[in-house]
Amino acid sequence: MMDRYVSPKLSVPPRPDGERYDRVDLELHGIDHSGQSFAVRVFIDEPDAGPQTPATPENSRYAGSLYVFGHGPCLGDEGHCEVPTGPVSAYDFREPHPLSPKYRRLSITAALRATVGEAGTFTVTLVPVANHGGSYEGGDLLSFTRLSLVAYS
């Protein structure tokens, strides 16, 4: 788990025709949701962003938030919350284990254009916060395996 993630410098390859992309999405893969619910605030080129950084439309570097509905603590007997690595057999048509990792995405197009432009380099800062109890405090909530930038034309 991490209380914050700052990406290396990223860039979106320019379109050969010089036009703008229709949309640029940030994708997170392999999100662990075995704990409580949380939000992930996404900032563009603001590597020092934290839980107190304004997450409002007035802050052009704030791209928006992703939300994860947590599974909650393991309530079962031993082994109940171990995610199987695959089906039991070729005839196993059951649904994926409830703790299978989550996928989330957010359009960062507007924030990208308002800050560094589509041709610039930038960092992505992810700030997980607990979005209940009125506290909106940060914490070790986020664990994921891959970040992707996907541009659509």
Next chain:
Amino acid sequence: MPVPLAPLRAPENPSTDLHHRVSVFNLDPSQLAALRDAFAKLKPLRDNRGLQAWAGIHGWPQFRCQHTNEQGPARFFLPWHRAYLYMFELELQRQNAATRLCWWDWPASRTVGIPPAYDDVQVEGAPNPLASGAMPENVPERPAGWGPTTRREHGDPSLLPDQGTVEGVLAKPDYYDFELSVEEQLHDNVHGWVGGDMSVIATAAYDPIFWAHHTMVDRLWSLWQSQHASPGPPPDTYATPLGFGKLTIADVVDTKRLGYDYAASVQHLSVPAAAQAQPGAA
């Protein structure tokens, strides 16, 4: 002995009228009383009709709810939850035939927080059946912090989704894009905002407000269908079973086939018998 051709048991609610699910803020006193009555009757039942059994389908111990996972965008988030609500509403109606689920208008709650219908602890000197539900008993080890009933620890009301955010999600032309946005930007956000036992999958449905929250989600699918003149899921998914009897996706794409529609409010006026037209009258 010949087999009788007529049904042995008449339907309990033979009406073919569509019913309307209305905003929690527009429930009239009789509608709210019916909802509370049905919940109050379902809560103590320990068999498959009870709130515990229905909540246990979504979370602990069955965890059959459909949410997005790493396999890609959700394919059944909206259809599965529509079927789930439909089945649960029938169970409520078996307890009180006048019961209808209501939808939690999140943008309208940005000043009041939890709607008073669900927030008031006492109603006429008795516990409000919509304020909380019993937590599951059948766990090997009760986690620290679990109480006997569900708890809420909600955030600042102004952090609930505003109308612009809801309309932005509804405007998405692609169904799967819409479905994913409803789930993560609105549904997940509000679950987390309510906090407490509503904020985790295991126990969320044990809280009565879960059902108003998901009725709002279902209403947004219905609004999207109207605005985009499309049912949403592609026809090649229609045969997919949803795990509730014979219901498939084809059965749930149209709420009217399930006997309901959405409205902001509904008022019924009884017409005195003396004022009703008499057959053959001039």
